[in-house]
Amino acid sequence: MKAVIQDRYGPPEVLQLVDLPVPEVSDDQVLIAVHAAGVDRGTWHLTTGLPYLLRLSGYGFRRPRVPTAGRDVAGTVVAIGSAVTGFAVGDQVFGSCSGAYAEYACGPASSFIMKPAVLSFEQAAAAPTSAITALAALRTVGGLQAGQAVLVVGASGGVGAFAVQIAHAMGAEVTAVCSSRGVEFVRSLGADAVIDYAKAPLAPERKYHLILDIAGGRPLRRLRRLLTGSGTLVIVGSETGGRLFGPLGRTLQALLLSPFVRQRLKGLMAFTNPEGLAALSRLIEAGSVTPVVVKSYSLAEAAQAVRQVGEGGILGKVVLSVRA
Numbered sequence: 001m002k003a004v005i006q007d008r009y010g011p012p013e014v015l016q017l018v019d020l021p022v023p024e025v026s027d028d029q030v031l032i033a034v035h036a037a038g039v040d041r042g043t044w045h046l047t048t049g050l051p052y053l054l055r056l057s058g059y060g061f062r063r064p065r066v067p068t069a070g071r072d073v074a075g076t077v078v079a080i081g082s083a084v085t086g087f088a089v090g091d092q093v094f095g096s097c098s099g100a101y102a103e104y105a106c107g108p109a110s111s112f113i114m115k116p117a118v119l120s121f122e123q124a125a126a127a128p129t130s131a132i133t134a135l136a137a138l139r140t141v142g143g144l145q146a147g148q149a150v151l152v153v154g155a156s157g158g159v160g161a162f163a164v165q166i167a168h169a170m171g172a173e174v175t176a177v178c179s180s181r182g183v184e185f186v187r188s189l190g191a192d193a194v195i196d197y198a199k200a201p202l203a204p205e206r207k208y209h210l211i212l213d214i215a216g217g218r219p220l221r222r223l224r225r226l227l228t229g230s231g232t233l234v235i236v237g238s239e240t241g242g243r244l245f246g247p248l249g250r251t252l253q254a255l256l257l258s259p260f261v262r263q264r265l266k267g268l269m270a271f272t273n274p275e276g277l278a279a280l281s282r283l284i285e286a287g288s289v290t291p292v293v294v295k296s297y298s299l300a301e302a303a304q305a306v307r308q309v310g311e312g313g314i315l316g317k318v319v320l321s322v323r324a
């Protein structure tokens, strides 16, 4: 099969298309014929090995421990392990596993769920990491309730576009922060109000019960001024903070400060998991969430796709289209 691998960290061009044997399923695994694979900021971080702290968290210090690239995937089940129940050959599924940028990918059965029929494979592959991050930030960590006001900073990108839709579906009043190119886009996703951060500063005339800090790396004191007295700030990420720690420096600062203030200051480390996939599927089937794919690339163009995501400014998601 054709597969994308990287034998070192570096610019997206370290991603190479090679021939590999089709993976063999072990007892608890499912093998899928990949139709589409998602590209997200996390893939860019794993390609470049930045920030360096990431390399210490099990991904490989000098070079990637797992050379096959890609995580989010949608496809058709072609083989199942002897201990797997709940899937059959021919099922259309989506989820996350290592080696998603390939014609075939293999992972634990718990990494996948049936693809909602309303989604194309490309839409399904765009969802897992970004949508489950948004869900975790709003619900599990953020504790958002219907009727509350939420500020989504970085609303037009991969995580933000899901966060706006999910918060709207949860009955929150959603204010989205993005640049001018994203204003109409985030409105179309359900934002009640939009702040173009290049034109207007985030001024504390208005207070929010929850802030998702997805981009921009603004100082904590500025974000805290926008929170209600007992509001919650969830730091999801940003591309600021340097090559060593990335956004983790601000997260650490928030965690250290949190016990001493009334507001809740939280970090987030979201992973695709069965409960998250099930909750996401319910939202998709209810019509509350629709992944927005702005561009698809071929498997051979994986490096270009990852480069585009790294350069930013995408409204929604980029995917690899692997087979029709």
Ligand SMILES: NC(=O)c1ccc[n+]([C@@H]2O[C@H](COP(=O)([O-])OP(=O)(O)OC[C@H]3O[C@@H](n4cnc5c(N)ncnc54)[C@H](OP(=O)(O)O)[C@@H]3O)[C@@H](O)[C@H]2O)c1
Pocket: 040, 041, 042, 045, 129, 130, 133, 153, 154, 155, 156, 157, 158, 159, 160, 177, 178, 179, 180, 181, 182, 197, 214, 215, 216, 217, 235, 236, 237, 238, 239, 247, 268, 269, 270, 271, 309, 312, 313, 314, 315, 316
């Ligand atoms: N904690 C976790 O578990 C987790 C999981 C997934 C992702 N992340 C992190 O979350 C961050 C966002 O990921 P993503 O996939 O959504 O990235 P993305 O697709 O690049 O989206 C980021 C968005 O932020 C906007 N933006 C840039 N600068 C901004 C600013 N100063 N103020 C407001 N918005 C700004 C960008 O649009 P404009 O350029 O048009 O402004 C873009 O739409 C990344 O750092 C990623 O690593 C964390």
